[in-house]
Amino acid sequence: xxxxxxxxxxxxxxxxxxxxxxxxxxxxxxxxxxxxxxxxxxxxxxxxxxxxxxxxxxxxxxxxxxxxxxxxxxxxxxxxxxxxxxxxxxxxxxxxxxxxxxxxxxxxxxxxxxxxxxxxxxxxxxxxxxxxxxxxxxxxxxxxxxxxxxxxxxxxxxxxxxxxxxxxxxxxxxxxxxxxxxxxxxxxxxxxxxxxxxxxxxxxxxxxxxxxxxxxxxxxxxxxxxxxxxxxxxxxxxxxxxxxxxxxxxxxxxxxxxxxxxxxxxxxxxxxxxxxxxxxxxxxxxxxxxxxxxxxxxxxxxxxxxxxxxxxxxxxxxxxxxxxxxxxxxxxxxxxxxxxxxxxxxxxxxxxxxxxxxxxxxxxxxxxxxxxxxxxxxxxxxxxxxxxxxxxxxxxxxxxxxxxxxxxxxxxxxxxxxxxxxxxxxxxxxxxxxxxxxxxxxxxxxxxxxxxxxx
Amino acid sequence: xxxxxxxxxxxxxxxxxxxxxxxxxxxxxxxxxxxxxxxxxxxxxxxxxxxxxxxxxxxxxxxxxxxxxxxxxxxxxxxxxxxxxxxxxxxxxxxxxxxxxxxxxxxxxxxxxxxxxxxxxxxxxxxxxxxxxxxxxxxxxxxxxxxxxxxxxxxxxxxxxxxxxxxxxxxxxxxxxxxxxxxxxxxxxxxxxxxxxxxxxxxxxxxxxxxxxxxxxxxxxxxxxxxxxxxxxxxxxxxxxxxxxxxxxxxxxxxxxxxxxxxxxxxxxxxxxxxxxxxxxxxxxxxxxxxxxxxxxxxxxxxxxxxxxxxxxxxxxxxxxxxxxxxxxxxxxxxxxxxxxxxxxxxxxxxxxxxxxxxxx
Numbered sequence: 001x002x003x004x005x006x007x008x009x010x011x012x013x014x015x016x017x018x019x020x021x022x023x024x025x026x027x028x029x030x031x032x033x034x035x036x037x038x039x040x041x042x043x044x045x046x047x048x049x050x051x052x053x054x055x056x057x058x059x060x061x062x063x064x065x066x067x068x069x070x071x072x073x074x075x076x077x078x079x080x081x082x083x084x085x086x087x088x089x090x091x092x093x094x095x096x097x098x099x100x101x102x103x104x105x106x107x108x109x110x111x112x113x114x115x116x117x118x119x120x121x122x123x124x125x126x127x128x129x130x131x132x133x134x135x136x137x138x139x140x141x142x143x144x145x146x147x148x149x150x151x152x153x154x155x156x157x158x159x160x161x162x163x164x165x166x167x168x169x170x171x172x173x174x175x176x177x178x179x180x181x182x183x184x185x186x187x188x189x190x191x192x193x194x195x196x197x198x199x200x201x202x203x204x205x206x207x208x209x210x211x212x213x214x215x216x217x218x219x220x221x222x223x224x225x226x227x228x229x230x231x232x233x234x235x236x237x238x239x240x241x242x243x244x245x246x247x248x249x250x251x252x253x254x255x256x257x258x259x260x261x262x263x264x265x266x267x268x269x270x271x272x273x274x275x276x277x278x279x280x281x282x283x284x285x286x287x288x289x290x291x292x293x294x295x296x297x298x299x300x301x302x303x304x305x306x307x308x309x310x311x312x313x314x315x316x317x318x319x320x321x322x323x324x325x326x327x328x329x330x331x332x333x334x335x336x337x338x339x340x341x342x343x344x345x346x347x348x349x350x351x352x353x354x355x356x357x358x359x360x361x362x363x364x365x366x367x368x369x370x371x372x373x374x375x376x377x378x379x380x381x382x383x384x385x386x387x388x389x390x391x392x393x394x395x396x397x398x399x400x401x402x403x404x405x406x407x408x409x410x411x412x413x414x415x416x417x418x419x420x421x422x423x424x425x426x427x428x429x430x431x432x433x434x435x436x437x438x439x440x441x442x443x444x445x446x447x448x449x450x451x452x453x454x455x
Numbered sequence: 456x457x458x459x460x461x462x463x464x465x466x467x468x469x470x471x472x473x474x475x476x477x478x479x480x481x482x483x484x485x486x487x488x489x490x491x492x493x494x495x496x497x498x499x500x501x502x503x504x505x506x507x508x509x510x511x512x513x514x515x516x517x518x519x520x521x522x523x524x525x526x527x528x529x530x531x532x533x534x535x536x537x538x539x540x541x542x543x544x545x546x547x548x549x550x551x552x553x554x555x556x557x558x559x560x561x562x563x564x565x566x567x568x569x570x571x572x573x574x575x576x577x578x579x580x581x582x583x584x585x586x587x588x589x590x591x592x593x594x595x596x597x598x599x600x601x602x603x604x605x606x607x608x609x610x611x612x613x614x615x616x617x618x619x620x621x622x623x624x625x626x627x628x629x630x631x632x633x634x635x636x637x638x639x640x641x642x643x644x645x646x647x648x649x650x651x652x653x654x655x656x657x658x659x660x661x662x663x664x665x666x667x668x669x670x671x672x673x674x675x676x677x678x679x680x681x682x683x684x685x686x687x688x689x690x691x692x693x694x695x696x697x698x699x700x701x702x703x704x705x706x707x708x709x710x711x712x713x714x715x716x717x718x719x720x721x722x723x724x725x726x727x728x729x730x731x732x733x734x735x736x737x738x739x740x741x742x743x744x745x746x747x748x749x750x751x752x753x754x755x756x757x758x759x760x761x762x763x764x765x766x767x768x769x770x771x772x773x774x775x776x777x778x779x780x781x782x783x784x785x786x787x788x789x790x791x792x793x794x795x796x797x798x799x800x801x802x803x804x805x806x807x808x809x810x811x812x813x814x815x816x
Contacts, residue, residue: 015757021776021783022760029772037661040694090688 058084064128067135071109076100078109086116086127110135274342281343284320293323296448300404301327303444303451304374307402308333312373315396317360317389320378322348325355328376338363361389367396374402390436397454403438405429407448426450458482458489459513461506461531462523466497470610470731471523471547476501477611478521478545481805487519494530506530514538519812521545521585524576527568535579541812542581547610548591548728548750549573554646559678574598583811587729588750606811609754609799612731614738616707622715623708630700630716635667635778638717638741640710640732641724642673643703648723648746649686651765655723657693659771664778669695670713672702714739719777720759723770727751733759734799737791742784744773756798758791 065085073081079099083091091099099112114136116122117129142148142155283289301324308314310332319325319337321344328335337355339345348355356363361381375393380386393403429450430440438452460479466472475491479501482489491501492509504512513520518540522531525547535542549569555562577584577600584605586592592605630636637656641647649671656669669690675683690699702709720736722745733754736743743759745751752761760773777783797803 017786018757018760021780022762022773025760025772025776026769028776029766029768032662032772033768035662038663038665040660040665090684 058088058090060088063126064130066130067110067113067132070113070129075103079103079112082113082116086113086122086125086129087119088125088127108135108139111139114139277341277343280341281321281347284341284344293320296406297324297327300324300376300406300449300451301331303441304328304402304404305331307451308374313371314374314376315364315367315372316355316376316378317364318378319348319353319355320344322351322353322355324376324378325353326351329353333374336363361385361392364389364392364396367392369395370398372396372401373398374404376404376406378406380405380407386432387436390432390438394437394454399454401454403433403452403454405433405450405452456487456517456519457513457515458487458519458521459509460489460491460521460523461509461534462491462493463526463528463531464495464497465491465493465499465501465503467499467501470612470729471525472499473613473731474545474547474610475523476613477801477804478808481611481808482519485809506534509534510537513540516540519543523547524572525549525569526565527570527572529572532572532575532579535576535581541583542579543583543585543812544576544579544581544595545585545587546576546591546595546728547587548594550644550646550726554644554726555679558645558681559676561678576600585811589753590750591728608807608811609734609804610729610731611801611804611808612734612799613707614731614735614795614799615801617711617714617735618738620707620711622712623706624712626702626709626712627716630668630670630713633666635664635719636670636713636717637667637719637721637774638670638672638713638736639721639723640672640713640735641722641730643671643675643683643686644679645682646724646726647673648725649682650689651723651725651746651767652721653686653689653693653695653699655721655767655770655774656698657695658767659774660693660695660698662768662771663775668698668700670700670702670717672705672710672713675703710735711739714741717741719744719774721770721774722746722751724748724751727754730754734795737795737799740788740792742777742787743791744770744777746770756790756794758794759787 062085070082070085071078076096079096080091082099083089083095099115102112102115103109110132113129113132117127117132118136138151138155142152144151308331312331312333314328314333314335316325316328316335316337319339320341322337322339325335325337325348335354337348337353338358338360339348339355340357340359342357345355345357360377364375375397377389377393380389397403433440433450433452437455439455441451441453444451460475462471462475465475467476479489479491490512491503492506492512493503494506496503509520512518514537516539518538520535520538520540521543522535523545524531526549535544550562550566551570552563552566555566573594577595577598580601582604584592584595584600585608586595586605587608587610589607592607595605596602637659639647639649639652643649653669656667660667671686690696702713705713714735718741720732720741720743722730722733722743724730724746725748727749729750733743733745733751737758743755745755745759745761746765747761747763755761760777762769762773777787
């Protein structure tokens with residue numbers, strides 16, 4: 001739609017533009033009508049052409065002429081006029097050629113007129129030329145051998161007085177024309193002088209115009225110079241662009257290198273972490289350690305069996321390979337375990353247990369308030385970490401819910417790797433739990449663990 | 456389905472021949488067996504067939520007949536009456552006989568008989584009347600053709616072939632001598648307004664400039680010798696003999712050279728049913744100055760300067776403006792080229808021709 005509108009708008013603009021141009025053209029035409037024609041390269045038109053062809057037609061209706069009318073012109077103009085008057089058409093090339101040859105051979109014009117008038121075509125048209133017939137006949141007679149020669153002599157003798165009179169008249173006419181020509185030449189000389197004066201004036205104006213043009217040229221050159229200078233400045237500024245581009249490329253290269261270094265560091269860290277997890281898992285799997293763990297967990301399960309009901313919601317932090325979670329599930333509890341060691345967490349999941357790899361403390365922080373029936377912690381963090389654990393457990397446990405904290409296994413290397421406290425100090429733990437809102441179940445005397453109830 | 460293209464005389468180099476060949480290509484390309492039927496032929500390589508065989512070939516109810524109507528031809532009317540299929544009358548217009556009065560009795564008679572057939576053809580009840588222009592369509596409707604069955608389709612042409620052809624270098628050199636060339640393309644016939652054109656050209660020379668040449672391209676007709684002589688005479692009266700360049704039988708290479716070397720197309724025709732040279736000028740980006748008569752204004756659209764007046768000064772002033780106003784030149788060239796692409800490009804004509812046949816069915 002928008003393109004159609006644009007096209008219509010362009011068309012309207014074009015129409016109005018053309019309308020404006022046409023108005024100007026009409027004004028140009030009117031102005032041209034008022035001025036004299038420009039000089040032509042061509043020779044001026046022949047007189048006969050002007051007379052006969054003003055309207056480009058032949059006067060077909062006129063069928064009566066005098067000889068004088070038709071013999072006023074000379075040479076081709078005469079033949080052309082004769083054709084138009086007597087045959088009512090312009091001369092064709094062979095016809096024109098034949099009559100011109102006759103004239104060139106000294107034939108009188110009457111003979112040419114007669115040839116046309118009394119030709120079959122001329123007879124069919126029937127144009128009347130007064131006095132033509134006797135003259136034509138006489139002209140033809142002069143062509144008869146011997147008789148024609150004598151006749152020509154007679155005519156010449158008879159015409160001598162007339163010829164002399166014509167000669168004197170011609171002399172007078174020539175003298176008059178000479179005077180006219182002199183006068184005309186004088187006028188032409190005046191015109192030439194006037195024209196020269198105008199030319200001088202125009203030359204002066206041209207000089208002024210040249211001077212103005214020179215000024216304009218100088219001004220133009222100056223502006224071009226200014227423009228060149230600005231272009232130069234712009235080009236020099238543009239010249240900085242390649243170096244800037246170089247800098248950008250360098251920074252980009254540096255950033256890519258930095259990213260690679262960070263990736264390398266993170267890769268090394270991940271490798272280290274994986275290595276540590278593998279070490280802990282190895283300790284975890286050691287037969288003596290596993291046997292001790294199983295013994296401890298049996299005691300814990302025995303203690304919890306009577307304390308938590310079926311379908312109790314239990315969160316275990318530090319699930320290891322999921323052995324305790326599996327035992328809790330065996331009690332009918334809904335257990336979610338969290339293990340920071342990726343190797344052990346994977347093993348637990350492979351056993352079909354709900355154990356996720358990640359930070360156990362962060363997992364506890366995401367539990368709803370008073371939503372859990374029990375929290376089991378294996379290897380609690382030290383210092384502030386322990387305080388945080390107790391606070392979060394108190395928040396997440398239902399009132400009366402159970403908190404089991406195991407000191408963890410005596411795995412020195414793993415503890416060193418994780419920075420954990422390996423052993424629980426029972427008096428201190430009891431004091432801490434009490435301060436955190438828990439009541440220690442003194443009946444529970446499991447090894448390396450304490451069981452407390454949320455108030 | 457079979458298709459028959461019917462016309463009295465088939466000549467590949469005239470406008471009607473080009474239209475017939477365009478239709479032949481269009482229909483054949485769509486898998487329709489198509490033949491040309493005519494009484495006479497001239498300089499064509501394409502096979503043609505006798506008119507007497509037309510109804511046997513394409514007289515059935517599923518067939519198509521396209522009659523190219525540009526002259527009186529009772530035989531064609533009889534064929535259209537007998538045909539049982541889809542009948543199309545392609546109307547190219549017939550010059551009014553008044554233009555030939557006093558010049559050619561033969562043309563007066565031929566054109567009179569041709570125009571006398573318009574009401575007969577219009578009342579045949581053909582399924583489609585296909586006019587070259589709205590002007591031609593209007594004539595059919597005025598003579599009784601049902602308005603709903605009259606459609607307009609510009610004629611197929613050979614402009615693309617002309618654009619692809621090599622120009623005649625000798626003529627190109629001759630015309631490219633720095634003189635302004637005024638071009639007129641069209642047969643030497645009284646309706647083409649050559650006398651007015653010579654007057655306008657002489658007016659330009661006398662009032663606006665001296666270095667100009669009139670290039671006249673068009674076939675002559677022995678029966679129109681008087682008109683041709685009148686043009687020569689008018690040129691002589693204006694003392695323009697050495698400025699007029701006649702190319703009576705121009706080859707396509709010469710025609711292309713003339714379009715390339717000319718500065719303005721001057722068309723002062725008094726009657727045109729369409730005028731293919733206008734389309735050629737648009738394709739060659741040649742500015743147009745023309746008289747607004749018959750189908751000329753609708754063919755040019757906004758791609759030229761058109762005057763309804765007969766004032767030679769107006770045409771001379773228009774040419775002068777076109778020759779010296781670069782912006783006007785550019786606008787006319789661009790509008791002409793755009794109009795050619797939008798209205799007269801062969802693909803556009805084929806698309807419309809097929810659509811019209813489909814719609815009509």
